[in-house]
Amino acid sequence: MGLHDLDDRPATTRRRPAGLYEADFHRWTQEQARALDVRDHAALDIRNLIDEVESVGRSQRNAIESHLRVLLMHLLKFQVQPERASPSWRHTLRAQRGAITRLIRRNPSLRGYPAEILAEVYRDAVEDAARETRLPQERFPGSCPFPLARILDPDFEP
Template identity: 40%
Template sequence: MSAIYRADFNLWIQQTAQLLRSHRWHEIDVEHLIAEVEDLGKSERRGITSQLTRLLLHLLKWQYQPQRRSDSWLDSITDARTQIDLALKDSPSLKGYPIEQLEESYQRARRQAVKQTGMLISVFPEECTYSLELILDEDWLPE
């Protein structure tokens, strides 16, 4: 099974699922299965962090470039909130993860905002001034 894992990942998934369904435990590529299960958790966390960064970027642009506000920014804000909410509903154990990632995501969003707006980094506060509750509130936008 290890050779299949390296040669054709999708085939490995299909065969592993079939082995699990058939209770053929001794044939399962346990080492790679464990690694893939662990990667699922990392992927969920990365997704939340990515959406939080995107959300913060658009909130910053919304606040500091009011003349450029657009429906696409609003769509991005709404979608990021929705994706975070869905991820947390699927994995309630990650409920505290956004607050853990808030400052790091904010710093990433701040740097991206500088690149996208052409504004000086000093325009954007050094630390996030939005509470997580407001950031995730579907009815809130910074003014």
Template identity: 40%
Template sequence: MTATQPTAVTNSNLYEEDFYLWIKTTAKQLKNGNFAEIDLDNLIEEIESMGRSEKRALKSNLLVVLMHLLKYKYQPEKRSNSWLSTIFEHRRRLKEDLTESPSLKKYLSETFNECYQDARKQAALEIGLSLNTFPVDSPFTTEESLNQDYLPEQH
């Protein structure tokens, strides 16, 4: 590295070579107001990536809740504390995510049906029942899916 290279190039190289050090360096630059030195392209990419990660986590937790609610409803003879614990844990995660980022509530509503369709397929595979066992439209509302006290009755 030569003394004539701009700091942004140095930071960009740091991004590729030592991500954790890049984070620490970027945070320090922000705190000190050294905005001209910031590797802006990679910073923007990381911030956008954080948003995508939040959405993926929300979908993943919702899918787990819906799949276990289907299993709970359609296989009452196999209900277990493990299923209840899984439902509770993933609802807790969803509640935490929605409390920290209330704007994700709209995304949850938008992706609910997609998550239900995936949960329906995964539940069918996992418990060995026909996909047609489960209704095409979710038997659970978004509110029921998030409600820590809600458990479906058997069909």
């Protein structure tokens, strides 16, 4: 059963009503929280609630993707320019790994997500690393040279 199944109106009649959701999102959230708390089903904006709940889930995945991309970019910079490694690069590695670890600890169902997106995120990280180092993309390996366990290992530096 998906979230959309909670709204039992036919899909053709589900429409996002113009109103508070668009006019004052914060107030809408407060009113929806109150309606949920007191079980006032008639006051619930089911369609927009579904969209917002799904959005929260997407934001957790997007956060992991973003942290992994920055982490990979810095690992690549370490690999191709070890002489330029700096304390700030090491801080970035720690910060990105810590953020990924916390997100997965809070969302255990996303434990496998970094492995799912590694190849795609790696390609983006290569573009970022090439831009930051001003080196051609061909200077970087075509596929990720680091196993995920090493990428997330707090002590690993290429």
